[in-house]
Amino acid sequence: xxxxxxxxxxxxxxxxxxxxxxxxxxxxxxxxxxxxxxxxxxxxxxxxxxxxxxxxxxxxxxxxxxxxxxxxxxxxxxxxxxxxxxxxxxxxxxxxxxxxxxxxxxxxxxxxxxxxxxxxxxxxxxxxxxxxxxxxxxxxxxxxxxxxxxxxxxxxxxxxxxxxxxxxxxxxxxxxxxxxxxxxxxxxxxxxxxxxxxxxxxxxxxxxxxxxxxxxxxxxxxxxxxxxxxxxxxxxxxxxxxxxxxxxxxxxxxxxxxxxxxxxxxxxxxxxxxxxxxxxxxxxxxxxxxxxxxxxxxxxxxxxxxxxxxxxxxxxxxxxxxxxxxxxxxxxxxxxxxxxxxxxxxxxxxxxxxxxxxxxxxxxxxxxxxxxxxxxxxxxxxxxxxxxxxxxxxxxxxxxxxxxxxxxxxxxxxxxxxxxxxxxxxxxxxxxxxxxxxxxxxxxxxxxxxxxxxx
Amino acid sequence: xxxxxxxxxxxxxxxxxxxxxxxxxxxxxxxxxxxxxxxxxxxxxxxxxxxxxxxxxxxxxxxxxxxxxxxxxxxxxxxxxxxxxxxxxxxxxxxxxxxxxxxxxxxxxxxxxxxxxxxxxxxxxxxxxxxxxxxxxxxxxxxxxxxxxxxxxxxxxxxxxxxxxxxxxxxxxxxxxxxxxxxxxxxxxxxxxxxxxxxxxxxxxxxxxxxxxxxxxxxxxxxxxxxxxxxxxxxxxxxxxxxxxxxxxxxxxxxxxxxxxxxxxxxxxxxxxxxxxxxxxxxxxxxxxxxxxxxxxxxxxxxxxxxxxxxxxxxxxxxxxxxxxxxxxxxxxx
Numbered sequence: 001x002x003x004x005x006x007x008x009x010x011x012x013x014x015x016x017x018x019x020x021x022x023x024x025x026x027x028x029x030x031x032x033x034x035x036x037x038x039x040x041x042x043x044x045x046x047x048x049x050x051x052x053x054x055x056x057x058x059x060x061x062x063x064x065x066x067x068x069x070x071x072x073x074x075x076x077x078x079x080x081x082x083x084x085x086x087x088x089x090x091x092x093x094x095x096x097x098x099x100x101x102x103x104x105x106x107x108x109x110x111x112x113x114x115x116x117x118x119x120x121x122x123x124x125x126x127x128x129x130x131x132x133x134x135x136x137x138x139x140x141x142x143x144x145x146x147x148x149x150x151x152x153x154x155x156x157x158x159x160x161x162x163x164x165x166x167x168x169x170x171x172x173x174x175x176x177x178x179x180x181x182x183x184x185x186x187x188x189x190x191x192x193x194x195x196x197x198x199x200x201x202x203x204x205x206x207x208x209x210x211x212x213x214x215x216x217x218x219x220x221x222x223x224x225x226x227x228x229x230x231x232x233x234x235x236x237x238x239x240x241x242x243x244x245x246x247x248x249x250x251x252x253x254x255x256x257x258x259x260x261x262x263x264x265x266x267x268x269x270x271x272x273x274x275x276x277x278x279x280x281x282x283x284x285x286x287x288x289x290x291x292x293x294x295x296x297x298x299x300x301x302x303x304x305x306x307x308x309x310x311x312x313x314x315x316x317x318x319x320x321x322x323x324x325x326x327x328x329x330x331x332x333x334x335x336x337x338x339x340x341x342x343x344x345x346x347x348x349x350x351x352x353x354x355x356x357x358x359x360x361x362x363x364x365x366x367x368x369x370x371x372x373x374x375x376x377x378x379x380x381x382x383x384x385x386x387x388x389x390x391x392x393x394x395x396x397x398x399x400x401x402x403x404x405x406x407x408x409x410x411x412x413x414x415x416x417x418x419x420x421x422x423x424x425x426x427x428x429x430x431x432x433x434x435x436x437x438x439x440x441x442x443x444x445x446x447x448x449x450x451x452x453x454x455x
Numbered sequence: 456x457x458x459x460x461x462x463x464x465x466x467x468x469x470x471x472x473x474x475x476x477x478x479x480x481x482x483x484x485x486x487x488x489x490x491x492x493x494x495x496x497x498x499x500x501x502x503x504x505x506x507x508x509x510x511x512x513x514x515x516x517x518x519x520x521x522x523x524x525x526x527x528x529x530x531x532x533x534x535x536x537x538x539x540x541x542x543x544x545x546x547x548x549x550x551x552x553x554x555x556x557x558x559x560x561x562x563x564x565x566x567x568x569x570x571x572x573x574x575x576x577x578x579x580x581x582x583x584x585x586x587x588x589x590x591x592x593x594x595x596x597x598x599x600x601x602x603x604x605x606x607x608x609x610x611x612x613x614x615x616x617x618x619x620x621x622x623x624x625x626x627x628x629x630x631x632x633x634x635x636x637x638x639x640x641x642x643x644x645x646x647x648x649x650x651x652x653x654x655x656x657x658x659x660x661x662x663x664x665x666x667x668x669x670x671x672x673x674x675x676x677x678x679x680x681x682x683x684x685x686x687x688x689x690x691x692x693x694x695x696x697x698x699x700x701x702x703x704x705x706x707x708x709x710x711x712x713x714x715x716x717x718x719x720x721x722x723x724x725x726x727x728x729x730x731x732x733x734x735x736x737x738x739x740x741x742x743x744x745x746x747x748x749x750x751x752x753x754x755x756x757x758x759x760x761x762x763x764x765x766x767x768x769x770x771x772x773x774x775x776x777x778x779x780x781x782x783x784x785x786x787x788x789x
Binding site for chain 2: 001002003004005007008011012016017018019020021022023024025026027031058096114147148149172173174177178179180181197198199200201202203204205207209230231232233234235237251252253254255256257258259260261262263265266291292295296300303338341342344345346349350358365367368372374375376377378379380382383384385386387389390391400401404408409416417418419422423424425426428429430432433436437439450
């Protein structure tokens, strides 16, 4: 890695004692010698193991649940169903007033995705818990399911989630988050070329080294200590307090040393049910996802569809951009309404375009709920935007890098969401890329700056 | 049939912190009797090095070496509130909270030193090595060790500070979408060079040249580890990864690392990393959040390079050999 200190030297104070110094990490020796303690390194006498009975169907009504055989299985201590969960219907973003509550801790009357948790089994060993899971009998009436964003939005599509009432998240702005800037139709009318293209992605797994999990200990003072690898301590504690209808003062969360997150550990899934198990049995409880659960049960990055329509001039200026983004949330909201909204704020990318129209939808389907992942709301959008930029450049016969200089945002430029650009550095990144990749561009682009002198 | 070469470029920006703000983080700093400093947080270190960076930020602010600072984090009984480690917010939000707490602690430390040295606190400075001295007269000095002992046992002072950072929440205007999503943005430009085997559809990423602008590289070695890892993840997203290879079909999902494809060490591209620093107005020492954005530009850069190599557009991720071969077949069929 090289630091190019010549850029922006006029606005930066170098020569500090500790900042800017490549100090060795104090936690590295522990990590590389296996001495760092993670949550799962804690083992307590009498600790129970929690395993889930999961839905084999994408969408089904639950006629009945019979746990009698599982309860008799040797080593099983307790079996939990929806009726044991004090506040079973929840949504995590309720903490920042983003509702409605739309997800069950344990399925109640219905399952909406293949893999949904239905019954929790607590046993002396992992093996006993796993064997007992196979003995729980659930009678399902299979319902029609919908897997595709477009199908889900069609009239007459199976309703995925009754708590929403339609297969999309209803924002205060309506069926999508909107950004309107300038007059996009007038922009298209004046453009030399129009290009409309559609981009698609599939769900992606965070694949952390350490799978999601927690270990809970009931303390003598009626409090519960939860050793967890959550990415957000109080966010998880506060949601747990709501789900278990338990004062936050009864909860003590310990964590902060995590083997990779990438956004996969900001859902609140394992902690509430494990703490409930500890409360109802009076024993320590461990609930740790297997690798298979991490890959197919924990939330992935959403599949997204992005449709971009651009109006471009022969001289390289983009004069209008319309983006319609769809986030496949799966069966429940989790963080997806936030992610789709973040996309609306991100488009039309780091370019100054006078006429912009953005609609971003959060769509429900009968698949594993998606949620946050590194680059949430932006990563797939950037794929779409930057492939589109390449296509536009070739359409008008211009070098793709030079084309980006023409449209790059600079300090003071008004963004589509009506904030003036501050601290831009796209131009300088492209200038340096031009040098390092030996991709020459015209001198006038190498002379550009993100600063607007006197602006 | 041939191996064809191509290159592609992509340029991006990325917001720092929770979209639309409203995401608080607090910090507490105090000295031990022998002049080490504790930073207490509830922020989570995901392996990226949060604890180390908070130690360096505290050390710089107080004026001591980093090894004099211990970070105690993520115990909800002792650590003050942090919204969490996500949205490239850890360094930016917690870093600002630590600076505020450390400044308050430093002020008390200087006041105690001033009493011991019989000067005004405003005339003192730290030497960065563990001592406090009079500006312009460094021979008149006292160690922070002695200052802490004095504070604890003689002066009855608590060398401590409280820090809080909160960007007020923005609410998008319903009809226009007018809003303030973020206060600062990181930037990147990537050029990727690939080889595509037009017989097998296999893509080999030969080189990636990543230029990142991240506000301030607080610890350049740690910045490098994050940027190189992110670049690898971007390439992995572009060419390999999905839990549902035939989306929207639910079948064929991987359940372990044998089935879920990711590039191995032998698939790593030659990676060049260049960092620019335009300090942000509200970042700790100008830092922005590079954690997420560093994995984004490789995806379109690789997609554009594939087109440059074989003349077909794969607009669906991941860009698998199957998709390339199908596109080549469709192209040949005219």
